[in-house]
Amino acid sequence: MRYSDILSLNDQFIDTFDLVNESESYWKTFVPTERFITILKAGIDSIDTQSPKDRKSFWVIGSYGSGKSHASSVVKHLLSDDQKSIDDFLSSRFANNLQLTSRLRDIRKRKRFFPVVIKGSSGISDSRDFAFTIQKAVAKALDKSGINMVRETEFSKAIKYINNNNLYIDWEKVIESNEELRSVVSNLSDLIRKLENYDSRVLKIWEKVSDFKLTFEDNIESWLGETQQILKSDHGYSGLFIMWDEFTSLLEMPESGSYLSILQNIAELSKDLDQEVYLYIISHRRPEQTPLSQSDIKHLQERIKDFDYSMEPITTYQIMYTAIQRNDPKKWEEKKNHHRDDITSLVDTILDGSSFEIKRSLSDLFPIHPYSAYLSTYFARTIGSRERSIFNFLHDEERGFVKYIKTNPQGELYDFLTVDLIFDYFLPELEKMDDINSLSILGNYNTYSDLISKKDNNYMKIYKGLLLLNLFVKTLKVADGISSSLLKPNEENVSLMFKGTELTQIVTDCLSFIDHEHIIVKNPNGLYEIGSSRIPYNEVQERYDELLKQTIDFTEIADHKDLSEISRILLQNVLRETADPFTLEVLIVPANIKKHELIPKIIKARKRTYKILHIIFIGLHQPELSDALKMIKTLDWQTELNKPPYVFIILDTIFSTEDLSKVLHYKSYELVAQSQNLSSDEISGYKKQQSLIIKNWINQLSYGYATVFTLLPSNNPLEQRIALNKYGEFINNNLSLQFFNMGPEVLSSKNNKIATSTMWKKQVSRKAAQAILLSDNKKDFENQLKSSYTYLSSFYHTQQGEDALNNDFSVSLAFKDHIIYKTRIAFDQIMNDNVGNVINIGKKFKFLSEAPYGYYPCTVFLGMLAWLFKPYLGKIYLKDSAKVVNAQDMLDLIVSFFDYASENEQVDSKKLTIRIGSPQEDKLINLLCDIFNPEQKGSLKLIVWDIALDYVKNKFRYPLWIAKYHNIAQSNEAVLSALDSIIELFKAVKDEEYSSEFVNTIYNKISSVQTDLRIIFNDTKNNPELFKKWLVSKKVNNISELNIGAIEEYIIKNSGEELVYTCEDETATYNRVLEFLLQKSNNGGINNPIDNDISTDNNGTEVIDTTNGNYTDTSETMRVVNILTNAGWDSKFIRIMEKILTSVPQAMNIVIKALQEEGINV
16 A cells, blocks of 8 residues: 555645745635744734824745745735735734724725735846836736726837838838748737837847837826826725736846836835835845845845744745645544554654644644654755745655655555655755855755765765754754754664664664764764764855856856867857867956957967857856946957957856855855865865756757857958857858858759768878879769768859859850859969969968868868869979879878867978979970980979989090080080070079079070080980099099099099989089099009199198188198097007098098098197
């Protein structure tokens, strides 16, 4: 059997009383308490006095679940219902208070108030909304009562203006063209219908797009006064009685000061004996507990009486008893009797000295444990809320009383509903609390709940009860006495909590475990107080105060994950961002940031210029948002910012000071826990709570709004308010098309689906680029596209699906407005301007990664860049290489370009540098091939290398400059000049030397004597004679004795690359000859090979003429020998070197140069 077989909830029971939507006659179920009677008496005193200073409005303050709304409903009905309908209530509920009953009836004979009920703060963001809300509520109440409005409302004025249409406005067109108005109404009929229904949001939006300005002709106070006079004169109501429930949320708004000004003015109306307009405010916080200034509070108290309202425990028991319906009283009594002794003992302890009737109201709550019922009376004063009260708990089918009776008892023992279940139900509310006591309880729970539940699930139940005792005794600060003793967190009270259950037997063991594990330390007085644990709470408060002074915005408390989540929510549908979700281009700043702080942050954050930089502003107060917008509008986009586009997003959803306070409280605990070297579990528990608050706020953004501001490419500002869940659509369909109007998104349509996530996904799609680079023509390209790249052809189609490319990949002239035509023109212009030059493609084409192009590494852009470079295959060369760029090289260049331009990576300049060939270069290649007839054909540099390696080394076998000693050259200056040009060409190593001017000069010189040069370089058998001529010019003696062939071999062998690559100059070749002759001389091969112009000084020492730079004084020999000795060189080598320098002083320069190359300072 389950309890639900014999129990249920009374169908008439309402867990949360709604003043706006009351159940008929339910108000009459109210049981008046002493506190209610006090408030009622004060209220009728105020409305019935003739003294203006005593005629005041009312303010009732009570915690959630205290019954204040139900009590207020009774006041409303007593003052406004037909007198006959309230007589039965007065007779039954006030039978013992005849004086009050008599007075009420007397007042009602003279006065009857028209009731107006308002609830909460929905739709209110400023004082104007506040006034509209009051006017709307009054108008609706009058409509519902069948009273026609004589006094116009702002809504009726708007309807009248639209219907009269004196300016002949096409309202249907206005609605269609305005996105914000279109988001709330579908057409003109819908607009009028919503205005007739007093939709203030529609009214405000309509006003913005019309030329009609809504202003109260007088003000809301005058309007209410005049309405009250009409009610009095025409409808028999003496005054207006305006009730506003759940007013707390308005008090917590930054604009609350302006609301209160209106509120005070309305309250002033009651002082006029002819204008009886009363306010009845209901909130769960006192004005002193809100951000209101002391001045505002003082003005309120002068005009409005405030009353605290709380539900007495006895009333709570009575309401709970009434709420539970005993469908089978006999069986219920039978089950209850199983615990008769325990229940009686507990009730006597809890209600010692109370009457039998009161005790029975508690004992008859079975199966709710008496101690659970007792503690439930404190929830309304601590952690109850509009959504969670003890009465909501009774109704809850998932975690409350209804769930319990459906699943229990689970054995033969008829168990109790114990406090652990109530703790679970109220836990979400506890997590919202920001006071220091609640935070300490929750911090303890988050830290140790896992540890305890793993130990024993029944321990967990006891632990939850102990936490509740800590919460109540700390929060309520009850005085010593019977009630306070029942809240003390000691073993006696914990045992009472579970008396009559099987848990009684393990209470002692459980508490010992909690103490031993330092979860809650037992103090010398036997109390398990969280306040007596290892965290010094005074230090927590000090840390909190410090943090509050230091922390001024959301960005200082949110971590990287939180900021990333905000970015993800906002940009989740933005095409260029979803393609690259790991590098979102976002900057999040506080709304109160100063201009001089914002600008450097924007510049630093700007990294990927192929995206929009989204700058998100988060405020703590509403005024900060409007200030931020004003500041943004003062930015100079030309001088203060760089690399647009930027979009500024000012979030409507503020991270309130209350939320900030909560986070800082948990941060205080975390810091103190760290300083005390507490466990990592405890520290992480506090971190978890900080994160939870922030995440809850972030989750609200999905349903929020924001004001968006940017400067369009046309230099026109755009300001628009949009829903955040529509932001991606707004960017894709609006701003991206304007900022990146040379990007492929402008081509997207139902006929050309290019704006797809697959196509835009950030990836290095080499195959996509290869398909274009390797294709002979467009038809070949389209045939080889794999299924995953079939959409790549979209970039050269129009929105209508027309193909803009010819088969040779050129753009058809019929499509000059297509982005690929315009891009081709810009690209080719740069290439043509740099023909023959060396360029860094990363720097030259960086603009392609910026607006309005926005190229980045993905399938579509790799394909487009490959298409741009394709015509230059075979016409450009790799840096300092003879290699013509082929398809694979081009692909590597494209990838390196994106690494550099789009991703801002450090890329080796060699991977980005190319030399652009020229038509004149091709002519020069043909000319050289005609003269030298090289084995290989290719680039200019390759031809030169081939001539050097093959012709010079194997056929010519001498430095090229000996050709200048040919008879043809000796008799023709043009030939000599051409030969010098060829030598310069062979010496050119770096690409920068192959300029267009350089190539043109060489070509012009060579082409004029092409035949002569062909004859000279084909006449290689005459080279030895040319070489001899040169030797003679250098005064080399006994040439007839020399073996020219041996010198030739020596030069080729020892010159190496200098001979074949750099056309070694004459001085270097002369040194090779000297080296050869020196070796021959030492071997006795020849005598006096060189005429050195040797003479003798006055001391008889030989002196060598060194004017040609090839000789040195023999006195230098000993200096060189000493240097080598000090350097630690081998002594045998030094003796050989000394002998050489002494015998052949002409070798001194060669030796010194060689030593210097080895790092010896000579």
